[in-house]
Amino acid sequence: MTSLHIKSARLIDPANQQDTVTDVYINDGVVLAIGEAPANYKNNKVIDADGLWLLPGIVDLSVYLREPGQENKATIQHEMNVAIRSGITTVCAMPEPLSPIDSSARINLINEKAQAAKATQVEIIGALMDGLKGEQLSNMGGLKKAGCVAVSQGLEPIHGLNLLRKSMEYAATLDLKLFYQPIEHSLLAGGCAHEGAIATRLGLPPISTAVETTAMAQMLMLVEETNTSVHFCRLSCAKSVELLKQAKAKGLPVTADVAAHQLFLTEMDISDFNTLCNTLPPLRSERDRDALREGVATGVIDAICSDHQPHDIDAKLSPFQQSSTGISALETLLPLTLRLVEEGVISLQQAISCVTHKSAAIINKSKGSLAIGQVADFVLFDPTQYLDISLDTFQSKGKNSPFFGWNFNGRVVSTAIAGNIIFHQR
Numbered sequence: 001m002t003s004l005h006i007k008s009a010r011l012i013d014p015a016n017q018q019d020t021v022t023d024v025y026i027n028d029g030v031v032l033a034i035g036e037a038p039a040n041y042k043n044n045k046v047i048d049a050d051g052l053w054l055l056p057g058i059v060d061l062s063v064y065l066r067e068p069g070q071e072n073k074a075t076i077q078h079e080m081n082v083a084i085r086s087g088i089t090t091v092c093a094m095p096e097p098l099s100p101i102d103s104s105a106r107i108n109l110i111n112e113k114a115q116a117a118k119a120t121q122v123e124i125i126g127a128l129m130d131g132l133k134g135e136q137l138s139n140m141g142g143l144k145k146a147g148c149v150a151v152s153q154g155l156e157p158i159h160g161l162n163l164l165r166k167s168m169e170y171a172a173t174l175d176l177k178l179f180y181q182p183i184e185h186s187l188l189a190g191g192c193a194h195e196g197a198i199a200t201r202l203g204l205p206p207i208s209t210a211v212e213t214t215a216m217a218q219m220l221m222l223v224e225e226t227n228t229s230v231h232f233c234r235l236s237c238a239k240s241v242e243l244l245k246q247a248k249a250k251g252l253p254v255t256a257d258v259a260a261h262q263l264f265l266t267e268m269d270i271s272d273f274n275t276l277c278n279t280l281p282p283l284r285s286e287r288d289r290d291a292l293r294e295g296v297a298t299g300v301i302d303a304i305c306s307d308h309q310p311h312d313i314d315a316k317l318s319p320f321q322q323s324s325t326g327i328s329a330l331e332t333l334l335p336l337t338l339r340l341v342e343e344g345v346i347s348l349q350q351a352i353s354c355v356t357h358k359s360a361a362i363i364n365k366s367k368g369s370l371a372i373g374q375v376a377d378f379v380l381f382d383p384t385q386y387l388d389i390s391l392d393t394f395q396s397k398g399k400n401s402p403f404f405g406w407n408f409n410g411r412v413v414s415t416a417i418a419g420n421i422i423f424h425q426r
Contacts, residue, residue, distance in 0.1 A: 002419065003042065005046045014349045019348075027419075058089060060092065060333060063092060070098055074396070078396075086333065088306075089379070090120065101124060124147055125152045126144075141174055150176060152233070155280060157183075168226045177229045182215035182235075192282065193206060193320075209236075212235070216240055230255075232254060233257060237291070256300075260304050262292055263293055269402065276327070276400055279326060303362060306332070310328040331395060356369070377417050380412070387408040
């Protein structure tokens with residue numbers, strides 16, 4: 001058995017209300033003791049972590065791996081190595097049309113490629129509908145047996161509320177959580193920007209907040225009837241936060257996340273037709289952004305994710321309306337989350353909670369914590385180092401980030417899975 005002694009680290013573990021400078025002892029991939037060394041403990045390796053933060057490994061609820069089918073945009077091996085460099089020890093792979101994750105064969109392929117990368121762990125979000133076509137239910141029982149932690153239709157439509165209800169009832173019988181991105185596709189009408197003054201001035205077809213809130217309201221009514229556990233993905237507007245708050249007050253089995261970029265960028269960032277800021281849902285108003293921040297601060301919104309969507313260069317070179325939506329975001333998830341602390345939006349404990357144990361709880365996994373007995377997925381973070389996000393330093397194969405030129409305090413220096421250091425830099 002291997003052992004590791006992390007010495008004099010500032011342990012920040014919100015799941016266990018820990019924020020203290022201490023020693024942590026790991027044996028055979030599991031946290032053995034905190035503070036005092038256990039009797040007869042012999043370590044194989046000592047890490048002097050004086051001045052460093054020791055955090056649980058980050059759990060990212062939304063990553064589009066692109067492979068198989070879109071290797072020109074990204075590969076699993078490459079992006080998993082980017083994730084581990086970013087302190088992310090677990091990612092949730094989202095289904096998409098060219099890789100719908102609707103069979104055990106696809107799940108096995110993704111798992112094999114992820115394991116071969118020897119980096120970040122992958123949890124699978126399977127397809128709610130066969131091929132994500134919105135016409136026929138997928139074999140959810142088979143998907144769960146193959147290891148799916150949830151099912152989702154992603155960004156794709158479902159043809160009819162009756163079919164949606166049936167899919168919810170099927171998921172509920174299997175105790176599978178439904179990841180639901182609220183989009184009423186009949187209201188999209190080819191829109192590409194938040195309905196407001198900026199879209200009007202630029203002549204871009206608008207996307208009303210009703211696209212999101214209508215779908216969300218319908219889903220909440222169905223949740224009341226079916227009692228299906230639903231996780232709302234990528235909320236973007238103030239009204240959605242209010243609907244979620246009301247649903248939680250009723251005791252409905254719902255949770256929600258927000259993409260980190262929605263907590264910083266607004267419709268103003270597309271004012272020069274910047275396709276790097278073309279997202280779905282679109283960047284909303286400052287009022288919406290502030291409501292999302294308040295939702296995170298009050299706990300109405302449970303988690304923050306990257307919504308990582310890497311693209312090749314051509315995908316963002318088209319005119320704004322024709323360009324592909326999405327941001328390459330693994331490398332900015334932790335920096336942006338910690339920037340919320342610097343700006344006084346949330347506390348450090350809240351920030352780490354939103355990307356660790358609260359995210360893990362949504363997929364019902366015992367992760368995101370460094371309690372005694374837990375698997376030792378952890379991050380060592382140096383708050384004194386300087387992180388520059390630029391085209392030259394960006395590691396993801398997808399270079400479609402609007403955060404080039406942003407600077408952050410602190411960087412990941414080590415990431416470990418089950419006590420094994422997978423990534424290290426000083």
